[in-house]
Amino acid sequence: MHYSHTVQQALGFLLGLTDEDTAGRIRERIGLPAPAPESPEETRRRMYRVWSWPRVPASLPLWILQEDDPELNAVVWYHVGLDAGLRRAVARGIPFGPGRTEPVPVKRDLPGEEPEVPESYVRHGLVGALRATTGMAAGRAAASMVLTPADWHTVTEADAERPLPGYARWALSVRPDCPPALRAQFGSHPKFAHRVRQTGVLAGPAAYATDHGPAVGVLEVLAMGRLMFPTRIGEAEDALRPLVRDHLGDDEEAWAVLAQIVGTFHGTAPELVVTAGAIA
Numbered sequence: 453m454h455y456s457h458t459v460q461q462a463l464g465f466l467l468g469l470t471d472e473d474t475a476g477r478i479r480e481r482i483g484l485p486a487p488a489p490e491s492p493e494e495t496r497r498r499m500y501r502v503w504s505w506p507r508v509p510a511s512l513p514l515w516i517l518q519e520d521d522p523e524l525n526a527v528v529w530y531h532v533g534l535d536a537g538l539r540r541a542v543a544r545g546i547p548f549g550p551g552r553t554e555p556v557p558v559k560r561d562l563p564g565e566e567p568e569v570p571e572s573y574v575r576h577g578l579v580g581a582l583r584a585t586t587g588m589a590a591g592r593a594a595a596s597m598v599l600t601p602a603d604w605h606t607v608t609e610a611d612a613e614r615p616l617p618g619y620a621r622w623a624l625s626v627r628p629d630c631p632p633a634l635r636a637q638f639g640s641h642p643k644f645a646h647r648v649r650q651t652g653v654l655a656g657p658a659a660y661a662t663d664h665g666p667a668v669g670v671l672e673v674l675a676m677g678r679l680m681f682p683t684r685i686g687e688a689e690d691a692l693r694p695l696v697r698d699h700l701g702d703d704e705e706a707w708a709v710l711a712q713i714v715g716t717f718h719g720t721a722p723e724l725v726v727t728a729g730a731i732a
Contacts, residue, residue: 455484457501459715462671466700466710466725469693474702481704482711495679496527502676503531507669509652509660513538514628515681517548522557524680529562536567536596537627546599548629549683573597579610582620591623598624608634626651657681661688667724668714695722699729706732 455463463484467475479486490498502508513528517538525542532538541548543566545555570593572581581594598607607624608631610616616624621638624630625648632655638644654660657677664670677685700706710728717724 455711456715458668458672459711460484461675462668462714463711465671465675466692466696466721469689469696470700470702477702478704478707482708484711498676499527499680500530502673502680507652507664508673509654509664510535510626511628511652511654511656511660512673512681514548515657515684517541517629518550518683519681520547520549520552520556522559525556526559526562527680535627536592537598538629540566540596541599541629544599567596570594570597578603578606582607582610582616582624585617585620585623588619588623591617591619594620595623595627598627604629604631604634608637611637622647626653628653657684657688658691661691662722663720665720665723666718667721668717670721671714692721692725695725699725703729703732708732 463482464487467478467484470478476486478484502512513532513535516524516528529539529542532542543558543562545558547554547556570581570590572584572590572594575581576584578594578597581597582591585591585594598604607616611621611634615621622644625635625638625644630653635648657674660670661674674685674688677688700710706729709731710724713728713731714724717727719727
């Protein structure tokens, strides 16, 4: 049976949640080729392909940046053109990994430049620029200057002392690196929470693995996790492994059903796994 690249990646990720013997036997049963060694160019193409899915979460760049790897940062640089804050952080070598303080080396051949520093920031400073916000564009511009943990702490204290304008709060809250405690401090109005969800800001890879679809696209992104965000991919694997064990296990027929439906299944990965097991 011929499988598209996307389906191969999705099946490979789920098989990776089983033991080696089971994975080998299932691959043979469903006619799925074993992973082949690939060149650096092929790996790079796969990394860029990840971003072709229309529902890639806004938090994906953050998970990658948390590796503090110059090569991975260069990949992110190409795909966060509208997020001036993350783009500025990459250009300045800001570290994102927990507890890291040393600057991340910046590749010299990155195309383009750091976004222009907002005039309001030059005139009023960080908190002053946020307080002067009167529209979404100004809010995004001011929010793009919040880069380090110290900056986020300053903003948190300023908002606690006197709430920031709504546009500033919104621009900060949809930043994937906004601390959850600060986002909660901004409030829990249903419209506010809905907008954050629409943007694709997630608690972590586990939420992406279990709550988003279509499953084949989510699984293809997760299949790149060990290359692109190895520190966080375990969260997604731990969330899906019990479902794979309980509903697929070493049942060859269940895996055969999954291989047939994964490419056109519109639900989430857990729904896919449960459905395949039930049909078998």
